[in-house]
Structures are given as C-alpha cells and as structure tokens.
C-alpha cells in the first residue's frame with residue numbers, strides 16, 4: 604500500500620508525521636519525494652547503501668548535418684531552442700526532454716543526450732525498537748527547475764509488500780501531483796487556523812480531482828480555532844489523527860530526534876492511524 608503524506612503548504616509538520624509514522628508501523632518504507640528540500644533523513648539517519656545519478660533527455664545538435672531551417676525551434680512549445688545563422692542554442696533549464704525536436708528534424712541532426720538533474724539514494728533505517736525501515740530519497744541538483752522526473756524515479760524505489768510512506772513536497776502543483784499519482788491513500792496534514800484551512804481546501808481539491816481516498820491530520824490541534832474541524836465535518840472528511848502542540852515534541856524536533864524515539868507510546872497512535880486508513884479503504 605502506498606500512502607502519501609501531503610499538505611497544502613510547508614511548515615505544517617508533514618515530514619515529522621511521515622517519518623514518525625514510518626518508524627512506528629511494521630514493514631514500512633519511507634520515500635522522500637520533497638526532492639528540492641529532502642529533510643526526512645535529518646530525523647531518520649538512514650544508512651545510505653546506493654546512489655544513482657538521474658538524468659533527463661536533452662537534445663544534442665550536430666552542426667555538420669544541421670541546415671539551420673529553424674523547424675526544431677518552431678516545434679518546441681517550451682522555447683528551449685533558438686536557431687541562429689550558424690548555431691543552434693539549447694536551453695537545458697527550459698527543455699522538458701519531450702523529444703519533439705528530434706522527431707521533426709528533417710536533417711536528422713538531433714540526437715539524444717542527457718542532462719543530470721539529481722540523484723536517488725536508497726538505504727536502511729536501523730531501529731532498536733521496531734522494524735528497520737527501508738529508505739529512499741531524491742536529491743535535486745541546486746537550481747534545477749524540473750523536479751517531477753526525479754520524483755517519478757525515486758517512486759520507482761517503492762518495494763512490493765511494504766507500507767510505503769511518500770513524503771510529498773509542499774503545495775498543490777506538479778511535483779505534488781507527480782507524488783500523489785498512483786497512491787492508495789493520502790493524508791493531508793494541516794493546522795487549525797484560517798491559513799491552514801485555505802491550504803487544506805486547495806489540497807482537498809487536488810486529491811478529489813485525482814480520485815484518491817484521503818483523510819486529515821490536524822497538527823497542533825490545541826492551538827488556533829475550530830474552522831478546520833467544521834470544514835471537515837461539513838465535507839464528510841475523516842479526521843484520522845489530532846496531535847497537540849507539545850513543547851517536548853518541539854524540543855525533540857529541534858534536535859532532529861523522531862518523537863517516537865523519545866516517547867515510544869506514540870508509536871501506538873501511528874499504528875492506530877494505519878488501522879484507521881485500512882478501515883477507510885474497506886468497501
């Protein structure tokens with residue numbers, strides 16, 4: 604089963620919940636899909652056993668064969684090519700690697716090169732209490748704007764038979780949709796504030812569009828107001844977990860310590876969460 608932990612915005616505690624959830628349940632795998640800023644491993648301290656460079660296709664133009672007809676630049680809907688008198692410029696940061704230019708080039712002057720966009724790291728989180736957790740993360744190159752291909756690649760590390768926890772990037776744009784695609788369930792983490800509600804509504808719109816079953820976790824549930832609870836009730840959205848604001852937990856977080864390591868009794872709450880998800884998925 605694949606469970607995505609998402610939130611309409613950053614700073615809601617999504618990674619804290621995703622990492623502690625993975626540490627608490629049997630046979631878990633944690634995959635950090637927040638490839639622009641993967642920080643789950645700050646809490647998990649996985650032993651990395653394999654690193655794999657990931658690239659996307661990038662056109663290479665053979666100027667000996669090129670007739671400078673300009674067809675490739677006209678065909679590129681991302682404006683990633685410019686044909687000059689004696690040169691063809693390729694802008695890697697705009698190229699989506701779609702291959703259209705290669706396909707239409709009448710002189711067969713374009714071949715497929717590669718642009719490195721980041722790495723995928725896999726490993727294992729060793730635990731004294733509880734099962735070891737399989738681990739994977741994508742790390743996007745600094746300044747690289749195309750994260751979805753790397754997210755797609757890191758998701759391929761999902762192991763059959765595990766409960767896979769995908770830690771999504773914040774927001775509701777393409778990287779989140781790439782992460783959510785193919786998930787069995789989504790947990791939306793929010794805070795009980797008007798801002799939290801606004802971002803939750805956007806995230807609910809996305810998961811409903813993708814037709815993925817979902818539930819809500821309210822973090823810092825004893826702060827803020829009742830707006831999120833009222834919204835969930837009105838919309839028939841299950842609230843599957845509520846976590847209070849706790850100074851000890853915040854202190855553990857600031858030290859990069861998963862709170863289930865400090866408070867083992869919290870593991871039970873996450874096991875109950877998994878049970879609640881299974882219950883939601885029952886026909």
Ligand code: SF4
Nearest residue numbers: 669670672673675708
């Ligand atoms: S379509 Fe081919 S031949 Fe024409 S400008 Fe582009 S690379 Fe050169």
Ligand code: SF4
Nearest residue numbers: 679698699701702704
């Ligand atoms: S591969 Fe696609 S996006 Fe990249 S330059 Fe060619 S047509 Fe444009």
